[in-house]
Structures are given as structure tokens and as C-alpha cells.
Amino acid sequence: MSAAAGLSARLADGSRRLRDSVPAILQVTVTAVAAYAFAVYVLGHDEPLIAAIVAITALGFVRDARPIRVLETVVAMTLGIALAEVLLLAASPGLLQYGAALALTLAVARLVSANAAFAIAAAVQCSLVMLVPAPAGGPFVRTLDAVVGGAFALAATAIIPRDPRRTAVRDGRRLIDEHVGVLGELADALRAGRTDAAGRALSRARATQPLVESWTASVDSGLAIARVSPFVRRSRFDLERLLVMCSGLDLATRNLRIIARRIEWVLRDGRPRPEIADVHARIATALALLADSLRDVSAQPVARQAFSEIARHLDPAAILPDGPVGDRNTITALRPYLVDLLTATGLELDAARSLLPAD
Numbered sequence: 240m241s242a243a244a245g246l247s248a249r250l251a252d253g254s255r256r257l258r259d260s261v262p263a264i265l266q267v268t269v270t271a272v273a274a275y276a277f278a279v280y281v282l283g284h285d286e287p288l289i290a291a292i293v294a295i296t297a298l299g300f301v302r303d304a305r306p307i308r309v310l311e312t313v314v315a316m317t318l319g320i321a322l323a324e325v326l327l328l329a330a331s332p333g334l335l336q337y338g339a340a341l342a343l344t345l346a347v348a349r350l351v352s353a354n355a356a357f358a359i360a361a362a363v364q365c366s367l368v369m370l371v372p373a374p375a376g377g378p379f380v381r382t383l384d385a386v387v388g389g390a391f392a393l394a395a396t397a398i399i400p401r402d403p404r405r406t407a408v409r410d411g412r413r414l415i416d417e418h419v420g421v422l423g424e425l426a427d428a429l430r431a432g433r434t435d436a437a438g439r440a441l442s443r444a445r446a447t448q449p450l451v452e453s454w455t456a457s458v459d460s461g462l463a464i465a466r467v468s469p470f471v472r473r474s475r476f477d478l479e480r481l482l483v484m485c486s487g488l489d490l491a492t493r494n495l496r497i498i499a500r501r502i503e504w505v506l507r508d509g510r511p512r513p514e515i516a517d518v519h520a521r522i523a524t525a526l527a528l529l530a531d532s533l534r535d536v537s538a539q540p541v542a543r544q545a546f547s548e549i550a551r552h553l554d555p556a557a558i559l560p561d562g563p564v565g566d567r568n569t570i571t572a573l574r575p576y577l578v579d580l581l582t583a584t585g586l587e588l589d590a591a592r593s594l595l596p597a598d
Contacts, residue, residue, distance in 0.1 A: 259409070262401040263300050269399055270294045274391035278384050285374045289320065289367070289381045293388030296360065298395060305463035306396045311352070312360055313389030318351070319344050319361030321382045323368035328378055337369040397468040403461025404474040407481050408533045410454040414488055415530040417447050421495060422523040425502050429516035437503040444499040447492050455489070458482050480536065480585070484529075487583025494576040501572050505565050514558055515569055521549055522573070522580075529583065543584035547594050550577045554596040 274294040278287030297312040326340045344365040348358035368381055421444045428436035458481050465475040505512075525545035532538035552558075553574055555567035574595055581591035 259406075260300060262405075263298070266395055266399045266401060267295055267298045267300075270298060270391050270395040271388075274388045277391070278387050282383070282387070284376055284380060284384060287374070287380075287384040287387070289364075289384035290388040290391075292367070293317070293364075293385045294392045294395075297389060297392035305460045306393060306467055307463065308460075309392050309396055310389075311354065311357060313385075313392060315348060315352070315357040315360035316364045317382065317385040317389060318348060319364035320368050320385045321379070322347060322361075323365040324379050324382055327369070327373070332369065337366070340365055340369050396464060398470070400464050400468045400471050402474075403457070403464045403471055404477050404481075406457045407454070407461045407478060410450070410457045411481060411484065411488070411533045412530055414447065414450040414454050414492070415526055415533075417443070417450060418488075418491070418495060419523045419526050419530075421447075421499060422519045422526070425499060426516040426519040426523070428506060429502065429512045429519065432506055432509045432511035434503055434506040434509070437499065437506050441496070441499040441503045444492075444496045447495070451485075451489050451492050454485050458485050477536070480539075481533065483585055484533070484583045487579050487581075491576055491579035491583065494572070494579055498569075498572050498576060501569055505569055512566060512569075514562075515566065518549070518553070518558065518570065518573065522546075522577070525549060526580070529580065532584070539584055543581065543586055546577060546581050546584065550574075550581065550591070550594040551596065553577060557596070 271291040271294045274290040275287060278284045278290040284290075293313060293316050296316060297309045299312075322344050323340050326336060326343070330336045341362055344361050345358050348361040352358070364385070374380060421440050424440035424443065425437060428434070428440060458478060461471075461474065461478045462482065465471050465478055502515075525542060528538055528542035528545050532542050553570065555562075555570040558570055559566050578588070578591045578595070581594070582588055
């Protein structure tokens with residue numbers, strides 16, 4: 240890749256990242272300003288930095304914007320602040336006192352939560368309290384500011400929610416597009432009899448797990464937000480449908496890696512296999528219909544019908560009447576993959592299996 244092409248790719252990635260982050264930027268900005276303003280103008284606190292910091296950190300840019308995740312971050316930060324302020328009442332600020340406070344905060348946080356990020360969030364706030372001069376207002380004013388920032392962050396998940404459906408659809412599209420890409424590369428490798436091309440497809444298939452995890456997190460997070468926010472409650476039906484689709488695609492992704500690994504091994508003899516390539520190409524075409532159903536529920540039955548037609552004819556003996564056992568096993572490996580794709584369209588597992596020809 241040339242330097243110009245690399246720069247263009249980085250700019251494209253940056254533009255996409257910025258576009259995807261606009262809702263989070265607006266949510267975090269409004270919440271932090273509101274929390275700071277409340278602490279100043281309602282509570283009369285002098286420079287309530289903690290209120291803004293807690294609001295910003297609790298919301299952040301993380302994919303998982305569930306209220307429970309926001310609450311966990313708020314509790315961690317408030318715990319760190321409160322413990323530090325208690326120690327400051329007992330001893331004056333100093334390096335040894337800071338070390339003792341930090342160790343105690345980390346120990347208590349690890350006792351309270353198994354999440355390592357919980358302990359780090361608490362430790363950061365403890366450090367801020369111990370090392371930065373205290374504002375006017377007496378003891379625990381910063382703890383109160385943390386509660387204000389946390390309350391505003393929790394309220395923002397319901398009042399200024401990010402669009403959970405948009406994020407879930409985008410993440411689902413990326414995973415399905417990878418399936419289409421891998422199947423396309425496998426079809427090309429089968430037509431040319433090239434094991435190196437199949438190896439590249441296998442590497443691509445093995446790199447899909449982060450996409451599965453991102454989609455799962457965005458769907459789970461979206462459902463949690465839809466349950467508490469009246470502004471996005473109408474997205475709940477689509478998110479529940481996407482949850483079913485995500486579960487099916489999770490299993491399908493694991494089977495895709497098995498398929499790619501088998502093809503990479505079979506092609507070591509360098510012999511083209513156009514019949515098997517055609518089957519992979521047809522599945523890729525049907526997957527494009529499934530991708531359309533992410534946004535348009537009316538496309539889901541169309542995708543199901545397309546997968547059903549492929550499944551009904553997925554008979555290794557019929558596709559390769561004179562083919563060797565290894566080639567027929569390559570077709571056989573597609574059968575559980577098709578079942579997973581059919582369940583992703585909402586079809587029951589037994590109904591999906593019944594579409595396959597008898598062994």
C-alpha cells in the first residue's frame with residue numbers, strides 16, 4: 240500500500256469514527272456541563288471539577304452504555320473519592336498518606352468488584368482527591384460532586400440516549416459483510432485451486448471474533464437503554480429481533496472458521512473445485528439479503544427463503560456425484576452453517592434442520 244493510500248485509509252477510518260461518535264460527544268458534553276452547572280449554581284460549590292469528571296468518565300465512548308455499566312463506574316469513582324476524603328480527615332495530605340489511601344482504595348475496590356476497571360476508576364479519583372488541593376466547602380464536598388456527576392450521567396442514559404438501534408445495526412452489518420467477504424474469497428480460492436488464497440480467507444475468518452463481541456455488546460446495551468428510556472422504547476422490537484440474529488450469527492461465525500480451515504486443507508492439491516465455489520457464492524448472495532434485513536424487517540423472510548433453497552439442495556452426493564470424500568465433506572461442513580444462518584432469520588432450530596436433505 241502506498242503512503243497516499245495509507246493516509247487516505249486512515250482519514251476514512253477517522254471520519255467514520257468521528258461520525259459514529261457524534262451522539263456520544265453530544266451526550267457527554269451536555270451532561271458534563273449540566274452536572275458542573277448544577278453543582279455551581281444550585282449547590283453553590285466552588286469549581287466542582289469532580290462533578291464534570293465523573294459525568295464524562297461514567298458515560299465515555301465505550302460501546303456498552305447500559306445504565307448498570309454507568310452506575311458501576313459512578314460507584315467506583317465515588318468510592319475512591321469518599322475513602323480519600325475520610326483519610327484526609329484523619330491525616331494531613333502527604334506522600335505516605337497518599338500511598339496508604341491508594342492501597343486501601345485498590346484493596347476495597349477489588350473486594351467489592353471483580354471488574355479490574357472498577358478498581359482503576361476508584362484509584363484515579365482517590366489520587367485526584369489526595370493530590371489536588373481541596374476546594375472550599377468543607378469535608379465531603381467532592382463526594383457530593385461525584386454523586387451529582389453520577390446522577391446526571393445516569394439520567395442522561397434515559398433522557399439523552401444514544402441511538403441503540405443505529406449502533407446495533409451498524410455492528411451487525413460489519414459482521415455480515417465479513418462473512419460475505421470471507422465466502423467470496425473462499426469461492427475465488429476454490430475456483431482457482433489456490434491454497435494461499437484460502438489461507439488468507441482463513442486468517443480473515445479467524446479475525447472476526449471482535450466483531451461478534453462488539454455486536455453482542457451493542458445489542459445488549461441497546462436493549463438495556465430501551466427498557467429505561469421512553470425516547471427509544473420503540474426500538475425494543477428491532478433490538479430483540481437483532482438479538483436473535485446476533486445469536487445465530489455468533490454460531491455461524493464459529494462454523495465459518497471451520498469451513499475456511501477445511502477448504503484451506505483440501506486445496507493443498509491445487510485442484511480447482513468450481514461446484515463447491517458456486518455453493519459458497521450463493522450463500523454470500525443470500526447473506527447480502529440478511530444484511531438488508533438489519534434495517535428492514537420485511538427483508539428477513541426473503542433472506543430466510545434464500546437460505547432455505549440452498550439448504551434443501553445441500554446434498555454432497557447430488558452436488559458432487561463422483562467427488563472424493565474430502566470434497567463431499569467440504570459440502571457437509573456447510574450444513575450446520577446454513578442452519579445457524581436460518582436461525583438468525585428467526586426460524587426455529589428444528590425447522591431449520593428439517594430443511595436439510597437426509598444424510
